[in-house]
Amino acid sequence: MLEESREYIADFVGCKPKELFFTSGGTESINTVIKGLFFEQKKEKNHIVTTSIEHPAVLESVNFLKNYFDVKVDLIRPNSKGEIDIEEIKQRTGSNTFLVSLMHSNNETGIINEIEKLSEFTKEKNIPFLSDTVQSIGKVDLKYTELGADFITSSAHKIYGPKGIGFLVANPKFRFARYSDGGGQERELRAGTENIPSIAGFRKAIEILKLNSEKEQEHYNNIRKYLIESLQKNFGDGITINFQSKRNLPNILNVTFSYAKYGFDPDMFLILLDMQGIAVSGGSACSSGSLKPSKILIETGKSEKEALSSVRISIGRFNSKEDVDFLVNGIRTVLRLN
Template sequence: MMEKRRLYMDYSATTPVKKEVLDEMMPYLTDYFGNASSFHTFGREAKSALDKAREQVASLINAKPNEIYFTAGGSESDNWALEGIAYANRNKGNHIITSKIEHHAILHTCEYLEKHHGFEVTYLDVDGEGRIRLEDLKNAIKDTTILISIMFANNEIGTIQPIKEIGQIAKEHNIVFHTDAVQAAGNIPVDVKELEVDLMSMSSHKIYGPKGVGALYIKTGTKLHNFVHGGAQERRRRAGTENIPAIVGYGKAAELAKANMDNHISTLTRLRNRLMNEILERIPNTRVNGSVENRLPGNINFSFEFIEGEGILLLLDMLGIAASSGSACTSGSLDPSHVLMAIGLPHEIAHGSLRLTVGDFTTEDDIDYIVENLPGVIERLRSMSPLYNESKK
């Protein structure tokens, strides 16, 4: 094997902060530290930076600046969207439609609304690639349906949903449409006007910005209850003194993402396809999970038969390779991925999953290192597997 090195292949979990982003943030941690709600010069400096960042994030998704509300991240945005719409529309109905492969920020919020507030939730099945069937969505709609929430792109298998078609269906039935675009916004083109989206959750740390900051796009005219109560920040909709340094960083990250979009997609797609094809060629009894055509450019999700993902991660980490067996939020669980189960994988195959995600700092040498080392890792684990030895007989 080649010499051990530190190699990051988990960009869907989080990304490093780009130097340009950090440089933009630093003055607001030291010189321009004012509270954006203050009327003096220090406050006005912070407010100006806040306004600029709002414009940058809005530009990324073709929204109006006053439709962007900063939050503490994607999970808060998801919670606010679901609970805010549910509570504001109780007089119209109590039915929500989502899918079985959503992030737990959506699934657990839906379960909370069901258990504690009497809402009814339909969890749509997905096909073998992880996409919902539009006919299933249409058939699930009731007179009491007030919200459709379908994620833009899946964090585990990278599958991109038919968002524009979902938006059209929601609009035809006068139903609010929310999409969790944490993995999508800044990694692929997103235009909220073209997509007929009413609410969209986003996050900074998936696009080379700082952690702890995100945004909720709220289309003008969309009524929802506030989620955080207190001061008059974010136009009286989300209380709490704004985290100006992080928001400034998010704005810069959004600006860079928009400017670099074409190169980002083409480079990541090329690296991903090379890695995917070489691993499939070198390691037998391997499958790629998710859609090949409708997929995030940096995502690969493999299933290796006869072994478990935890063993793969441990041996890869010993080689300096950081990867994942699913989403970072659930990697501590020994249960098989709910996403892989939803696309129809049996337990024994779902357990042997590995997510590798490439990013803007991934190189051809990195791909070489994985292609050189991963086959040996899989072979070593399979040699210890009773299932594998039985299959050879």
């Protein structure tokens, strides 16, 4: 079951089975790469280039190395459209750079970064390149060999699989210290007995995804289109649909509502929506219990009040147009338009 699942999942993401390692999820995979590369190369190089809008697993890992080992970190900020300038990343790298990290798509903005373009540069300079692909796998057609990144990550729950299981795909060209010590599991990368039931569940989730991938892509696009039309029809110039790009995930929409026009308290916006039975977030799903403004929206230039007045709407496999109608009606109620 273990190796059969590894082969099946490897085929799905376009890598060799020996390049795929099972982990507890994206966070562990990211920690393994960032810290493992640093310790394996015996601290000879001490510079990382990444962005200010990465997942906390990346930002906290690089901060750990910065605080305890004096690793130098360059954080590239996005523009107002949520886009990362690939040329700026290139310019910040140097002979002391041991890792470049850029997420494939952002979990709040939905923007898809130009990973292929950056990977051409990192290969030329022989710099390991990590791309957090947790948000993208299952939402867009993604193959490891086509991306060109050296390391990619996944969490099964993002595609309706079990929580607590994921994978790391790693280029064998780059060695890194393993995450935990003990037995020789996962080809001595990760000690500890593998979680076979969850791995089997991960494989099953991919089987289901593959059966319906084209219909699912169409579903996301149709619901997204209907959602945008409904929001514009009901709120007009009272909203701003953020981060519109030709390179967007089909299942994420970020919208700012005008607190000046509608007279609501930005600090209460999410709470009032929750009371209407609406499950949206003001930032990363991993920080959904927080009422702080989204750091990512602040980084793109929004004020604190604008960020608190913004919501990330995620479209799921089972959402319908009726769900969109319920959402819009709930927002209208909160804004006292009904």
